Amino acid sequence: METESIIKNFKEMFPSDILEITEKNQKRVTITIRSDAIIRIAEYLFKTIGFRFVIASAIHTRRGFEIHYHFSKDSCGLLLNLHVILDSNKPEIESLSNMFNASNWIEREMHELFGINFLNHPNQDKLISEGNWAEGVYPYRKEFKSTTEEKA
Amino acid sequence: MSRKTLIPIGPYHPLQEEPELFKLYCDGEIVKDIQWVTGYNHRSIEKLSESKTYEQVFFLVERICGICSTSHPFAFANAVEEIVGIEPTTRAKYIRSIIGELERIHSHLLWVGLAGHFLGYNTVFMWAWKYREPVLDLFEMITGNRNSYAMFKVGGVRRDIESHKIAAIRKILSNVKTKTDLLTGAVMDDPVIHARTKGVGILTKQDVIDYGAVGPTARASGVAIDVRKDDPYAAYPLVNWKVITAEAGDVFAKAEVRLLEMYESISIIEQCLSGLEKEKEGEITVKIKEIPEGMGNGRAEAPRGEVFHFVVSDGSNSPARHKIRAPSYVNIATFRKSCIGQTISDATITLAGVDPCYCCTERMAVVYDAKSGKKIMNARELIDRSISRTLDLKKECKSNK
Numbered sequence: 001m002e003t004e005s006i007i008k009n010f011k012e013m014f015p016s017d018i019l020e021i022t023e024k025n026q027k028r029v030t031i032t033i034r035s036d037a038i039i040r041i042a043e044y045l046f047k048t049i050g051f052r053f054v055i056a057s058a059i060h061t062r063r064g065f066e067i068h069y070h071f072s073k074d075s076c077g078l079l080l081n082l083h084v085i086l087d088s089n090k091p092e093i094e095s096l097s098n099m100f101n102a103s104n105w106i107e108r109e110m111h112e113l114f115g116i117n118f119l120n121h122p123n124q125d126k127l128i129s130e131g132n133w134a135e136g137v138y139p140y141r142k143e144f145k146s147t148t149e150e151k152a
Numbered sequence: 153m154s155r156k157t158l159i160p161i162g163p164y165h166p167l168q169e170e171p172e173l174f175k176l177y178c179d180g181e182i183v184k185d186i187q188w189v190t191g192y193n194h195r196s197i198e199k200l201s202e203s204k205t206y207e208q209v210f211f212l213v214e215r216i217c218g219i220c221s222t223s224h225p226f227a228f229a230n231a232v233e234e235i236v237g238i239e240p241t242t243r244a245k246y247i248r249s250i251i252g253e254l255e256r257i258h259s260h261l262l263w264v265g266l267a268g269h270f271l272g273y274n275t276v277f278m279w280a281w282k283y284r285e286p287v288l289d290l291f292e293m294i295t296g297n298r299n300s301y302a303m304f305k306v307g308g309v310r311r312d313i314e315s316h317k318i319a320a321i322r323k324i325l326s327n328v329k330t331k332t333d334l335l336t337g338a339v340m341d342d343p344v345i346h347a348r349t350k351g352v353g354i355l356t357k358q359d360v361i362d363y364g365a366v367g368p369t370a371r372a373s374g375v376a377i378d379v380r381k382d383d384p385y386a387a388y389p390l391v392n393w394k395v396i397t398a399e400a401g402d403v404f405a406k407a408e409v410r411l412l413e414m415y416e417s418i419s420i421i422e423q424c425l426s427g428l429e430k431e432k433e434g435e436i437t438v439k440i441k442e443i444p445e446g447m448g449n450g451r452a453e454a455p456r457g458e459v460f461h462f463v464v465s466d467g468s469n470s471p472a473r474h475k476i477r478a479p480s481y482v483n484i485a486t487f488r489k490s491c492i493g494q495t496i497s498d499a500t501i502t503l504a505g506v507d508p509c510y511c512c513t514e515r516m517a518v519v520y521d522a523k524s525g526k527k528i529m530n531a532r533e534l535i536d537r538s539i540s541r542t543l544d545l546k547k548e549c550k551s552n553k
Contacts (some may be wrong), residue, residue: 027383028234028449033341052377053364055482057475068462070449077383079449102364105485106477127193142200 002076003029006049010094014041027077030068030071036068037096046069046100051080053102058110060132060142065091065116086116113140156184159496161503163192170269174487174503181495206232206306206443209471213461214300216478219262219373222255223454224476225304227461228304231450232306233463236440242387243420244308244436246424249387251295251303252452253417257328258287259455260410260417263507264335267407268277270504271348276339283331286324293317299422305356308437315433327419336411337379349404351552353490356401363486366479367457368409369506378454386402390424403505410507443469452480456507480508 008020010031011018017037045051051071059066066068069082086093095118096103107118108127115138118124126133131142138144162173172193177185190463197216206278215223219446226248234238240248261284294295294313303309313321339345355365360373370377378395382387396412443465450461451539457479464473483506489498529537 024234029403030447052361054458054460054464055475059464059473068447070460070462072382074377074382079451081447081449100364100489101362101485102482105481106531112345128194139196140414 002073003078006073006074006078006080010044013044026101028079028081030081030083032083032085035120038082038084038096039099042069042071042096043099045080045082049073050075053096055080056103056106056110057118058114058140060114060126060140064088065114067110067116071098071151088115092117092119095121097121112138114138115141120149131132155179161500161553163189170508172508175500175527176491176496177330178496181332181497183491183494183496183499186491186499188484188487192493194348198474198476201471203470205469206471209332209474211302213301213476214304216476216492217454218299219259219453220255220456220459221300222251222303223459224478226386226452226454227450227459228463228474229304229306229450230452231448231461231463232443232465233451234448235446235463236306238438238440240308240386240438241432241435242390243428244438245387246392246431247309247311247313248304248429249391250313250421250424250428251291251309252386253420254287254290254294256417256455258284258291260414261287261332261335263410263455263504264339267403267501267504268339268345268363269499270501271345273344276345277333279335279338283328283335287328287387288550290321290324290546292542292552293320293549296542305437305438306443308435308438312433312436313398313428315429317549320428321425322422323423324417329415332411332414332418339375339407339411341419345407346404348498349407349501350400350402352498353494354401355486355490359486360401363489364482365457365486366482367454368406368413369457369483369486371395371397372405372409374399376460379451379458383451385452387424387427388420390427392421393420393423403501406505406507443467451513455484456480480506484508545548 007029016039017034018031020032021035046053051073054070054072056070057068063085063089065086067084071080071082078151084093095107096122097107107121108124110116111118111124112126112129156177156179156470158171159176159178161176163171173189175187185514201212205210209228210225213228214221216224240553254376261280265277265280268274268280291301294317295303295311303311308309355369355373357373357375360375366377374397381395392415396409396416398408401434421493444465448463452459459479463471463476466472483548485507487503490502494502
């Protein structure tokens, strides 16, 4: 029941920002939103309804760079994926790290591995490959080939 | 501006058995700022996973962590089963939960030992690790391995727990319970441990929410989140147990939560064993033909907190994207809140307080003779020795029946 009322309120709050809603079941919902609405929607989820930020996953697909922001409502076991699609040529989105610290490292990681730019991020330094990786080479992009793949 | 002294912990340091660097910026005794550097041993498991089949990924993710080696396959299985839309059989669910809870017991005992060690209280260290040993023997008896049990597969488990093993498991468990009583009594009443851990490294409820901390780190600050309860999987909805929380948020509260959780784990295992007895022998896997296109979010409560796996399938036999979030990823970030303002000597136990992942899977250290440099045992002999030990344990279990 709680899931349904959350989704209903969500639709009423952000009618123009939602592109698609996929309800797999009561505990797994994916909502595709416009990327410029991420701040106000994340703020609503985190501050107003009390969702916990779990992590974000970036994927490089034909449609561009997609990010799934995974939010969890622990009182009803709902896992809500906020899905945004970013432009391949200029992937950038507002950072959530000024709202909560939980997204700080993962945004740095996505910046490092996918080359997605997080606007207004407090510190976009490299997180995991500091000092031993070339600049401007993003290993998790589809066009990246590792040395073993190249040999093959 | 006052001058600060930089005190490095790591990259290689007895406190952290994995390469990590903590830079403590201190003014006198007090830690004023902390920075964390990692990536010394980045294995790129997420990328590797995309080049392996679903069956192979289980073995890959099992090697993310040596201590909670079953929680990653657990979460991955949950994610893939969500994509396929199947549920494992009840028998497989019970076996999965038994493995998960045994792991929690051994991991918490390991942490209690290490925490004692960091405080310079090595008696606790030796006790805890001594009592942890029978749990590892239990693993060897059930799965054939002390660590990295290779029990999980899509749709079920690889090995059954036969009925003659149940009595032996119960016997060892009751022994573990008495030892846990002993250890809990000793730790909770010890004035030295009180003095070193109470009021140290406090993490408030607001900090936990802000950093998204999980597991005992969150529960010790009064945030009652536990995936086993909130988003139940495997056999957890079939058994009775409660989520342990504490309010203080200091290192002592974290120890308290972990110690009391061990009792819950023992109780869960006992109920699962009864469930297995009622179920009789039966199927332990569900056969699946292929993994369809789709997305799966798998969660599992590891000893350190929620493990999260996000799997995207494109219909082929390997994941198109596999995102993994281990609990230490969010818990380690809380050091900025818990360490700043502490003294240096308290910072070490605070760093250990969230139980950052360690690896202790080495069993056989002497393979070369130090003097002559000759090989004492080759790989085949090592494997044979390991197999014969497992067989001995199984015999022991049968004779105990």
